[in-house]
Amino acid sequence: MATARQDVSEARRIVVKIGSSSLTTAAGGIDADRVDALVDVLVKQDGRQIVLVSSGAIAAGLAPLGLVRRPADLASQQAAASVGQGLLLARYTASFARYGRRVGQVLLTADDTSRRTHYRNAYRTLDQLLTMGVLPIVNENDTVATDEIRFGDNDRLAALVAHLVHADLLVLLSDVDGLYDGDPARPGARRIAEVTGPEDLTGIELGRAGRAGVGTGGMVTKVEAASIATAAGLPVVLTAASQAGEALAGAPTGTYFRPTGRRSADRLLWLAHASAPRGAVLLDAGAVRAITERGGSLLPAGITGVEGEFVAGEPIELRDESGRAVARGLVNFDAREIPLLIGRSTRELARELGPAYEREVVHRDDLVLLRA
Numbered sequence: 001m002a003t004a005r006q007d008v009s010e011a012r013r014i015v016v017k018i019g020s021s022s023l024t025t026a027a028g029g030i031d032a033d034r035v036d037a038l039v040d041v042l043v044k045q046d047g048r049q050i051v052l053v054s055s056g057a058i059a060a061g062l063a064p065l066g067l068v069r070r071p072a073d074l075a076s077q078q079a080a081a082s083v084g085q086g087l088l089l090a091r092y093t094a095s096f097a098r099y100g101r102r103v104g105q106v107l108l109t110a111d112d113t114s115r116r117t118h119y120r121n122a123y124r125t126l127d128q129l130l131t132m133g134v135l136p137i138v139n140e141n142d143t144v145a146t147d148e149i150r151f152g153d154n155d156r157l158a159a160l161v162a163h164l165v166h167a168d169l170l171v172l173l174s175d176v177d178g179l180y181d182g183d184p185a186r187p188g189a190r191r192i193a194e195v196t197g198p199e200d201l202t203g204i205e206l207g208r209a210g211r212a213g214v215g216t217g218g219m220v221t222k223v224e225a226a227s228i229a230t231a232a233g234l235p236v237v238l239t240a241a242s243q244a245g246e247a248l249a250g251a252p253t254g255t256y257f258r259p260t261g262r263r264s265a266d267r268l269l270w271l272a273h274a275s276a277p278r279g280a281v282l283l284d285a286g287a288v289r290a291i292t293e294r295g296g297s298l299l300p301a302g303i304t305g306v307e308g309e310f311v312a313g314e315p316i317e318l319r320d321e322s323g324r325a326v327a328r329g330l331v332n333f334d335a336r337e338i339p340l341l342i343g344r345s346t347r348e349l350a351r352e353l354g355p356a357y358e359r360e361v362v363h364r365d366d367l368v369l370l371r372a
């Protein structure tokens with residue numbers, strides 16, 4: 001028998017993510033009835049605050065541009081997103097207006113949000129919208145994101161947004177009613193009611209997107225999103241958009257992913273999962289121990305080399321002597337300055353180059369360890 005989902009029914013701040021495949025018609029374009037059906041459910045969540053992460057900008061922009069499927073090149077996808085995002089928001093605005101509710105558009109890029117000031121601003125804006133009774137509708141800012149820094153799918157973005165807004169539940173809505181042990185179209189495929197940890201996922205075939213030309217990422221990115229959220233202490237429910245009401249009420253629909261970890265320092269989750277490192281510094285064994293075992297900052301004395309082009313404030317990888325990435329962090333120097341610092345003490349650098357050089361290469365507060 002399925003276990004009761006008390007943490008789901010009691011959740012007060014919830015991120016609901018809906019995929020393109022659940023919002024668009026087979027011919028391309030927004031399916032107004034499906035948008036209305038979702039909105040009908042969301043407005044009934046009395047006493048709860050909802051943040052909606054909605055995909056569908058690219059899909060919504062296809063038909064108006066005379067395209068029949070998602071184009072392969074980034075520029076055309078971005079053009080479609082630019083046309084479609086406005087249409088999508090207009091549709092949501094009209095649908096929520098039936099109930100006298102307002103919505104606010106929030107477009108995020110993964111890269112921006114791993115920076116401290118942007119992260120804080122994003123939190124403040126979302127929190128303020130919720131306090132004012134406005135329902136935020138989040139999407140990736142497709143028109144500016146480049147291939148390297150782009151999520152592409154919204155599943156992982158939703159997991160990070162759930163963490164950002166201090167939600168107590170993440171609901172992923174798709175065109176499939178849960179995680180199956182293999183391709184759900186295969187006869188005999190079985191729905192998995194509950195995932196208690198990564199061990200429950202061994203042997204499961206995670207396929208790519210379902211309906212050709214609409215969704216992206218398929219189950220792979222949904223399971224990744226669920227792992228990010230559950231490791232940060234959040235329960236996750238994955239189910240079909242048509243079952244959103246039951247899922248939010250805590251009924252045993254879809255797949256429930258049980259939390260496996262505890263909430264971690266805010267922004268660092270974004271640094272680990274959303275940032276695209278611009279380069280790397282190589283660390284000697286002492287520096288690796290200092291950051292992995294003693295929770296220390298990375299000082300110039302422990303650096304043996306530098307790779308790539310980056311400027312102060314950007315995310316970089318910290319690698320051990322074998323080249324393995326052990327951490328990610330926001331660097332305090334430009335790449336071209338690092339050779340000057342290699343192997344030298346901060347005191348010596350300050351004496352020779354001035355007090356501006358008496359600083360960590362990566363401060364411990366801007367550093368996240370990667371799992372081995």
Ligand SMILES: Nc1ncnc2c1ncn2[C@@H]1O[C@H](COP(=O)(O)OP(=O)(O)O)[C@@H](O)[C@H]1O
Pocket residue numbers: 018019020021022055173174175176178179180181182183184204205206207208209210211214215216217218219
């Ligand atoms: N093991 C699996 N369990 C469930 N669905 C799967 C599995 N493997 C692949 N899929 C496919 O993933 C699709 C959902 O992903 P996607 O198309 O990216 O949806 P969305 O637009 O909702 O993000 C489903 O339609 C399904 O065909």
Ligand SMILES: N[C@@H](CCC(=O)OP(=O)(O)O)C(=O)O
Pocket residue numbers: 018019020021054055056057058059081139140142152153154155214215216217218
């Ligand atoms: N930001 C993109 C999301 C792309 C996408 O298809 O995501 P999803 O349907 O969630 O797999 C959009 O709005 O089109």
